[in-house]
Amino acid sequence: MSLAPPLVEFHDVTVAYGRRPVLWNVDLTISEPCLFGVVGPNGAGKSTLLKAALGLVPLAGGMVRLFGQPLERVRRRVGYVPQRETVDWDFPVSVMDVVLMGTYSRVGWLRRPAAAERAVARESLARVGLEDLADRQIGRLSGGQQQRVFLARALAQQADVYFLDEPMAGVDARSQEQILAVLSGLRDAGKLVIVVHHDLRAVTDWFDAVALIDMRLVAAGPTRETLTPDNLRRTYAGAIDVLDEVGRAVQRRSRTP
Amino acid sequence: MTSAVGYLSCLAAIDLSGLLAYNTLIVAAGTAAVGCAAGVVGSLSVLRKRALVGDAAAHVTLVGVATAFALTGRRDLPTLLAGGFAAALAGLLVLVVMRRYTRTRDDAATAIVLSVGFGGGIALVAGMTARGIPGSAGLENFLLGHTAALTARDAGVLAGVSLATVVVVMLFLKEATLVAFDRSFAAAAGWPVAVVDYLLVVLVAVMVVVGLPAAGAVLVTALVVIPPVAARQWTDRLGTMLVLAGVIGLVSAVTGVAISAVVPRLATGPVIVLVAAAIFAISVLFTRWRSPREAA
Ligand SMILES: Nc1ncnc2c1ncn2[C@@H]1O[C@H](COP(=O)(O)OP(=O)(O)O)[C@@H](O)[C@H]1O
Numbered sequence: 348m349s350l351a352p353p354l355v356e357f358h359d360v361t362v363a364y365g366r367r368p369v370l371w372n373v374d375l376t377i378s379e380p381c382l383f384g385v386v387g388p389n390g391a392g393k394s395t396l397l398k399a400a401l402g403l404v405p406l407a408g409g410m411v412r413l414f415g416q417p418l419e420r421v422r423r424r425v426g427y428v429p430q431r432e433t434v435d436w437d438f439p440v441s442v443m444d445v446v447l448m449g450t451y452s453r454v455g456w457l458r459r460p461a462a463a464e465r466a467v468a469r470e471s472l473a474r475v476g477l478e479d480l481a482d483r484q485i486g487r488l489s490g491g492q493q494q495r496v497f498l499a500r501a502l503a504q505q506a507d508v509y510f511l512d513e514p515m516a517g518v519d520a521r522s523q524e525q526i527l528a529v530l531s532g533l534r535d536a537g538k539l540v541i542v543v544h545h546d547l548r549a550v551t552d553w554f555d556a557v558a559l560i561d562m563r564l565v566a567a568g569p570t571r572e573t574l575t576p577d578n579l580r581r582t583y584a585g586a587i588d589v590l591d592e593v594g595r596a597v598q599r600r601s602r603t604p
Numbered sequence: 605m606t607s608a609v610g611y612l613s614c615l616a617a618i619d620l621s622g623l624l625a626y627n628t629l630i631v632a633a634g635t636a637a638v639g640c641a642a643g644v645v646g647s648l649s650v651l652r653k654r655a656l657v658g659d660a661a662a663h664v665t666l667v668g669v670a671t672a673f674a675l676t677g678r679r680d681l682p683t684l685l686a687g688g689f690a691a692a693l694a695g696l697l698v699l700v701v702m703r704r705y706t707r708t709r710d711d712a713a714t715a716i717v718l719s720v721g722f723g724g725g726i727a728l729v730a731g732m733t734a735r736g737i738p739g740s741a742g743l744e745n746f747l748l749g750h751t752a753a754l755t756a757r758d759a760g761v762l763a764g765v766s767l768a769t770v771v772v773v774m775l776f777l778k779e780a781t782l783v784a785f786d787r788s789f790a791a792a793a794g795w796p797v798a799v800v801d802y803l804l805v806v807l808v809a810v811m812v813v814v815g816l817p818a819a820g821a822v823l824v825t826a827l828v829v830i831p832p833v834a835a836r837q838w839t840d841r842l843g844t845m846l847v848l849a850g851v852i853g854l855v856s857a858v859t860g861v862a863i864s865a866v867v868p869r870l871a872t873g874p875v876i877v878l879v880a881a882a883i884f885a886i887s888v889l890f891t892r893w894r895s896p897r898e899a900a
């Protein structure tokens with residue numbers, strides 16, 4: 348139907364920290380805008396997969412294409428929410444300052460965000476329901492609010508593909524619903540939203556497609572067909588603590604047709 | 605009792621007229637600019653968690669100052685400070701190389717560079733002083749700071765470099781803040797985070813070098829670190845923190861120069877550090893008392 352290149356392609360991507368490979372020959376293509384989950388046990392390489400797509404780790408092999416192009420050409424079309432551990436929450440910046448950082452790429456070197464960027468930032472904050480907290484220092488928010496600020500910053504990037512690394516870790520139920528609603532909204536607006544997430548239940552309920560990762564790509568495809576008991580067992584082999592959760596997710600799934 | 609008498613006689617030796625001498629005023633103005641710039645540059649360094657790297661650079665400057673003197677035989681301030689700056693850059697380069705090519709962690713690498721650079725500097729200075737090389741005794745002023753020997757021209761150079769450093773910080777404030785707050789996000793958005801980091805480290809190196817005459821290789825870090833930390837107590841805003849840190853650095857530096865100008869044989873650095881530390885203590889006490897923070 349369309350001749351447009353796939354939105355995201357990983358071709359035989361291998362990443363190693365030192366000598367130890369943490370991603371091995373991952374081959375994954377996402378062609379359509381959708382809400383896409385990346386699932387796997389701790390240390391499976393999920394964050395590394397996103398970092399490989401964003402050029403934050405060197406590839407030991409393979410290549411990544413976004414919109415059929417090398418990353419450098421299309422950075423402006425990419426949004427990112429890093430894992431929350433990566434920042435210093437005691438930093439003297441306000442919520443508004445953080446969201447404005449999403450507009451910096453468009454502002455460029457040496458210049459300051461102007462009224463247009465402030466308007467984008469305010470609108471992004473409103474979409475995650477935090478417009479009232481714009482002047483708060485970033486550390487004086489709950490975990491869920493902090494994640495929503497990060498999401499607002501990504502919205503302010505006005506991207507076409509979003510990568511989110513555990514945006515719902517340490518988040519209360521209300522914030523989780525709110526975040527999922529915003530992500531679904533992005534999908535409905537024709538964006539591709541790739542989310543690392545460990546709550547299999549939410550993945551089953553909300554996500555269109557998933558990739559199961561355990562250093563290698565175990566399986567990928569539409570959520571229903573991919574989150575099978577067999578695939579989950581292969582992904583979480585050895586991770587005893589999650590087998591229970593996997594079991595429950597599978598049960599739920601078989602009850603709802 | 606005798607010590608009290610000793611102290612009083614010491615006070616009697618204080619010559620207040622020295623305080624208002626033209627040269628002292630000029631030097632105080634130059635040092636004020638240094639203190640102010642140190643607070644501003646130091647704020648970004650502290651927020652980027654680079655305080656210890658600045659300390660290493662500061663200690664390494666001594667070997668550069670001594671080497672510049674040994675090689676050129678000149679003891680004018682620009683020559684000596686250029687040597688100090690070159691040594692600081694070399695020390696930072698060693699740090700980068702050790703991190704990348706040896707299995708040395710950051711803190712250990714920093715401690716090694718700091719102690720080796722400083723040890724080398726002390727050995728050089730002591731060696732030249734022991735041989736009675738003319739002018740080498742003055743090098744000891746770079747240990748703890750000694751502004752009384754500065755000329756008006758020196759003060760002008762220090763103020764000029766300080767001002768330039770602040771201008772560069774202001775130009776790249778947006779980029780430096782972004783990288784200091786969230787490096788992964790900055791890198792993913794395409795900002796050259798390594799370049800921004802190096803720029804910041806070089807600015808800190810410049811700052812510790814121009815701070816040498818005031819506070820010396822041992823104490824100049826305090827001028828870069830204490831005012832920002834004190835300022836942070838009062839505000840959650842970066843802009844306010846930069847201004848406050850500049851003011852606190854300025855007040856500390858000027859007070860240091862004034863007190864050491866009237867008390868014979870008192871180095872400037874220790875006074876500056878003590879004033880800054882006192883402001884820090886007051887800041888902590890006052891802000892806690894005003895709004896005790898919920899335990900985080
Ligand atoms: N910077 C790093 N240096 C060395 N090892 C790392 C680094 N980052 C991650 N790792 C290791 O790589 C593996 C995959 O990490 P990561 O991609 O963060 O996993 P996940 O996000 O799935 O929990 C883990 O075993 C982790 O310990």
Ligand SMILES: [Mg+2]
Pocket residue numbers: 393394395430512
């Ligand atoms: Mg992770």
